[in-house]
Each structure stands twice: as C-alpha cells, then as structure tokens.
Amino acid sequence: MSKVLLQTDSLNAxxxxxxxxxxxxxxxxxxETIAIIGANGAGKSTLLRSIAGLIKTEPESVRFDxxxxxxxxxxxxxxxxxxxxxxxxxxxxxxSVEENLKLGSTVGRTxxxxxxxxxxxxPVLKERRTQPSTSLxxxxxxxxxIGRALMSNPEVLLFDEISLGLAPVIINTIYxxxxxxxxxxxxxxxxxxxxxxxxxxxxxVYCLIEGRVKLEGSTHELTREQITExxxxxxx
Amino acid sequence: MLVVLFLVAAPWWAGxxxxxxxxxxxxxxxxxxxxxxxxxxxxMVSVGQQAYxxxxxxxxxxxxMFVGLPPIAAIGVSAVLAAALAVPIASLIFRxxxxxxxxxxxxxxxxxxxxxxxxxxxxxxxxxxLPVSIVKSLASSRSGRESLSYFLAIGAMILVFVSIYFFxxxxxxxxxxxxxxxxxxxxxxxxNIWRTKLEVYVVTAALTAAIGGLIFxxxxxxxxxxxxxxxxxxxxxxxxxxxxxxxxxxxPIIGTILFxxxxxxxxxxxxxxxxxxxxxxxxxxxxxxxxVWGWIAQKYDIELLPMRYRVQLDK
Numbered sequence: 001m002s003k004v005l006l007q008t009d010s011l012n013a014x015x016x017x018x019x020x021x022x023x024x025x026x027x028x029x030x031x032e033t034i035a036i037i038g039a040n041g042a043g044k045s046t047l048l049r050s051i052a053g054l055i056k057t058e059p060e061s062v063r064f065d066x067x068x069x070x071x072x073x074x075x076x077x078x079x080x081x082x083x084x085x086x087x088x089x090x091x092x093x094x095x096s097v098e099e100n101l102k103l104g105s106t107v108g109r110t111x112x113x114x115x116x117x118x119x120x121x122x123p124v125l126k127e128r129r130t131q132p133s134t135s136l137x138x139x140x141x142x143x144x145x146i147g148r149a150l151m152s153n154p155e156v157l158l159f160d161e162i163s164l165g166l167a168p169v170i171i172n173t174i175y176x177x178x179x180x181x182x183x184x185x186x187x188x189x190x191x192x193x194x195x196x197x198x199x200x201x202x203x204x205v206y207c208l209i210e211g212r213v214k215l216e217g218s219t220h221e222l223t224r225e226q227i228t229e230x231x232x233x234x235x236x
Numbered sequence: 237m238l239v240v241l242f243l244v245a246a247p248w249w250a251g252x253x254x255x256x257x258x259x260x261x262x263x264x265x266x267x268x269x270x271x272x273x274x275x276x277x278x279x280m281v282s283v284g285q286q287a288y289x290x291x292x293x294x295x296x297x298x299x300x301m302f303v304g305l306p307p308i309a310a311i312g313v314s315a316v317l318a319a320a321l322a323v324p325i326a327s328l329i330f331r332x333x334x335x336x337x338x339x340x341x342x343x344x345x346x347x348x349x350x351x352x353x354x355x356x357x358x359x360x361x362x363x364x365x366l367p368v369s370i371v372k373s374l375a376s377s378r379s380g381r382e383s384l385s386y387f388l389a390i391g392a393m394i395l396v397f398v399s400i401y402f403f404x405x406x407x408x409x410x411x412x413x414x415x416x417x418x419x420x421x422x423x424x425x426x427x428n429i430w431r432t433k434l435e436v437y438v439v440t441a442a443l444t445a446a447i448g449g450l451i452f453x454x455x456x457x458x459x460x461x462x463x464x465x466x467x468x469x470x471x472x473x474x475x476x477x478x479x480x481x482x483x484x485x486x487x488p489i490i491g492t493i494l495f496x497x498x499x500x501x502x503x504x505x506x507x508x509x510x511x512x513x514x515x516x517x518x519x520x521x522x523x524x525x526x527x528v529w530g531w532i533a534q535k536y537d538i539e540l541l542p543m544r545y546r547v548q549l550d551k
Contacts, residue, residue, distance in 0.1 A: 078426030090421035107426030
C-alpha cells in the first residue's frame with residue numbers, strides 16, 4: 001500500500017471529564033477506504049470529530065501527511081483537506097440546497113468537485129437547488145451533506161453514520177455512488193452500523209468498543225465471527 | 237427607489253419638525269439594521285451597542301472641540317477609533333456565550349459610560365454642548381444645517397443598508413448564516429467562526445459609532461446618561477428588530493415604522509407609552525414569533541429584497 005496519509009497515535013479524547021477514546025491507534029493510506037464499526041457509544045463519532053478538529057486532542061495524537069494536527073482548529077483542518085460529513089447531516093436550514101453546497105467551497109480548494117460535478121453525481125439536487133435544504137427528504141439531505149463536503153475537494157472524507165435513518169433504497173443509491181465519490185483520489189473513513197456494507201465498501205475495518213480498538217484487519221481476512229465477537233464482546 | 241428619491245428630496249417639501257423626525261427615523265433604522273446584523277445574522281445578541289453610540293457621540297464632541305476637526309471628518313475618525321477599540325473588546329467578550337455575552341456587552345457599555353463621566357473636559361457627569369462656532373461651521377444658516385444633518389442621516393442609512401445587503405449576499409454573508417444555523421458544521425467546512433464574528437462585530441461597532449456621532453450632531457448636546465442610554469440605543473432598537481422580524485432585512489424597516497407610529501401617537505401618555513410598547517412586544521412574540529415581517533413573508537411568500545439567490549436562478 002502507498003504511504004500513510006492520516007494516522008492517530010494513542011489518541012485520547014474527552015468530553016469534559018469523560019474519556020471517550022483510549023489510546024486509539026489507527027492509520028489510513030492514501031486512496032484507501034476504511035470502515036469503523038462498533039456499538040453505540042463505542043467512540044466512532046468521537047474518533048472522526050477528533051480528526052476533524054471538533055474535539056481538541058494532544059497535537060501529536062493526530063497526524064495528517066506527517067503534520068501534527070491534533071490541536072488545530074476545525075476550519076484550519078478543513079483547509080488542509082479533511083472533510084467531515086457529520087452525523088445527522090447538519091445542513092444549514094436557512095440556506096437553499098445550492099447555498100449549502102457553495103459553503104463547502106469556503107476553504108478555497110479547487111479540483112474536480114464544483115457545483116456542476118456535484119449535480120452530475122446527484123442530479124436530483126439540481127432540480128431542488130433553490131429549495132430550503134431541510135425541505136428535502138432524508139436521503140436527499142444526505143446527498144447535500146456529501147456534496148457539500150465534496151465541494152471542498154478534500155483529500156480525506158470522513159463519513160459519520162452514512163446510512164443513519166435512511167430508507168434502504170436510498171442507502172443503496174448512496175452506496176452505488178460511493179466509488180464515484182471516492183474515486184477522485186480521495187481517502188475515506190466510513191462509520192457504518194451495517195457490518196455487511198462496511199465490509200463490502202472498505203478494504204480494512206477497525207472495530208471500536210468502549211473507546212478502544214478491539215479488532216482491526218483487512219476485510220478479506222476477518223471473519224464474520226471475529227467481528228461479532230469484537231462487536232458484542234461474546235462469540236455468537 | 238422612488239420612495240428613496242422622494243425621501244431624499246424631503247428638505248424641499250417637509251417642515252422643520254418632520255425633517256427632524258425623519259432624520260431620527262433614519263438613524264434608528266440604521267441602528268436597528270446593525271443590531272439585526274449582529275443578533276439576527278451573526279447570532280451575537282448584544283445589549284451593549286449603546287457603548288458605540290455614546291463613544292461615537294463623545295468622539296464627535298472631543299475631536300471637534302479639542303483637535304479642531306470639522307464635524308463630518310470627526311465622525312469618520314470616530315468610526316475608525318471605534319473599530320480599533322472593538323478589537324480588544326471583542327477578544328474579551330467573545331469568550332462569553334449566549335446570555336453571558338449579552339451581559340458582558342452591557343457591562344462594557346457601563347464601563348464606557350462611567351469612563352466618559354470622569355472626563356471633566358467633556359463636562360463630566362452633566363455633559364456638555366457643542367460650541368456654537370463648531371455648529372456654525374457646518375452651515376451658516378439654521379435651515380442649511382438642518383438639511384445637511386438630514387442628508388447625513390439619510391446618507392448614513394443608505395450606506396448602512398446597502399453595505400449590509402451586499403455583505404449578506406456575498407460569500408461571507410453565506411458563511412455568517414451558516415454559523416448562525418450550525419456552528420459545528422460551519423467550522424467543519426472551513427469557516428473561521430472567530431474571524432467572521434470579529435469582522436461583523438468590528439464593522440458594526442464602527443458604523444454604530446458613526447451613527448452615534450450623527451445622532452449627537454442632531455442633538456448638539458451630550459451627557460453620559462443620554463449617550464450610553466441602554467433604553468434609547470438598545471432596548472428600543474431590540475424592540476424594533478424583534479417586532480419587525482429578526483434575521484430579515486425587511487424586518488427593521490417595518491419595525492422602525494411601527495415604533496415611530498407608536499411613539500408619535502402615544503408619547504404623551506408617559507409611562508403608559510412604555511407599557512404599551514411592552515405589551516405590543518409580548519403580543520408580537522406570542523402571535524408572530526418571527527416578527528411582523530416574518531408573518532407577512534410566511535403568509536404571502538414574498539421577499540422585497542431577495543436574499544436567497546432567487547434572482548440568480550435562471551443563470
């Protein structure tokens with residue numbers, strides 16, 4: 001595999017006094033897609049939020065392309081090319097679809113993704129571009145959230161709960177587009193509750209339990225049983 | 237547009253009292269637009285904007301009396317000084333959030349009031365009047381002065397309104413709305429929250445100080461209690477914005493008109509007038525939480541000043 005683009009090195013993350021992550025070591029290589037799985041409260045979202053700078057950590061515990069970014073502000077990290085598609089989509093309700101997308105280009109990174117290419121990816125957004133973003137269906141809102149992140153032409157895409165609360169048919173559509181989304185040279189970290197989907201989309205998985213990495217490995221090598229055991233702490 | 241032209245021509249058709257009232261309306265509208273930009277768009281609910289109104293007023297007096305600047309230049313300089321002062325103040329009060337931010341701004345305004353009350357050269361606690369020579373330097377005749385101060389007021393209002401309009405239509409305005417909607421998501425997209433808010437705060441401070449200068453150029457007399465009055469420069473302004481519709485450009489216009497209608501009809505009733513204002517505020521907040529304009533816009537789906545890029549859609 002090519003060089004490591006993003007890695008965490010004994011990452012500890014806190015919400016006030018509460019520690020959510022304990023010594024998490026994780027790495028993603030350039031162009032790779034990895035999945036993070038784990039039960040609710042395992043620390044998956046915390047991991048992505050720490051990488052994106054929404055939670056401050058020790059500087060050295062998150063490295064991007066060799067630079068320690070653990071204590072950087074979120075907007076600075078976004079400018080470096082790490083884009084988070086947050087859980088629950090977090091669109092801006094007073095802005096239209098197109099305005100939401102335009103905000104994605106705030107960081108000023110240029111490349112393949114711009115309004116045209118995002119509309120090609122999700123044609124339905126073009127039809128709805130003038131509507132308030134929150135008047136869309138959940139799946140369409142997720143498309144806006146993805147498009148908004150793509151507009152920053154990121155090197156690393158962080159998908160938090162990509163299919164949460166969406167109808168299965170919408171999830172299919174989004175997963176069908178995933179290769180197109182990621183193919184533009186981007187690296188991706190996906191959080192997914194559906195282990196089957198996570199295994200299919202990613203080349204490696206990390207399984208978190210109670211803030212610690214319980215299991216990691218290539219999706220080809222790990223068995224369903226190993227994952228179930230790591231996930232629930234007991235053999236199925 | 238026609239309305240604006242008609243209003244600009246007011247000195248040729250309106251009487252002295254109307255002219256004065258219109259000037260006051262424009263200045264209030266400007267303050268309301270500025271407060272609306274901070275609270276309605278940037279989410280910074282300040283109850284201390286009187287700090288900058290009073291600062292602008294006092295700087296007008298100080299710079300004309302002691303430095304010898306012509307009044308209009310003094311207003312420009314005081315805006316710049318207010319901006320310079322706003323930067324360190326922002327770094328203090330931006331540490332506070334929500335209600336604490338509001339209280340913090342008020343405390344700052346009180347500090348301003350007490351500070352200026354200590355300056356004996358400016359009359360201390362009882363205040364001072366603008367010397368006749370400076371007043372005369374504006375224009376020799378009384379009617380000339382009155383039309384000049386009218387033109388300054390309407391000019392300032394147009395300047396404030398147009399700059400807010402274009403700011404909000406720009407990419408930064410978009411970022412500002414995004415911050416108000418969802419700070420976390422905005423920062424994740426690379427919006428520098430602190431800097432965006434700082435820019436808004438500083439620009440608002442500068443323009444508020446300029447308006448303050450114009451207000452006291454009209455009044456010709458200043459005292460700490462009048463200059464830093466939380467009632468006159470913040471409570472009424474909040475009333476205007478909330479009644480009209482916070483977070484909309486049209487809101488402050490409607491609110492200002494309503495406020496002056498109420499004031500001109502009820503001002504003779506003394507404290508009953510303030511009680512009625514309070515009652516109106518409560519009623520509007522219950523019946524139309526997004527203000528009169530919010531209610532109208534929702535009911536008829538119109539926007540006088542399109543902010544949502546509707547006009548650009550056929551590109």
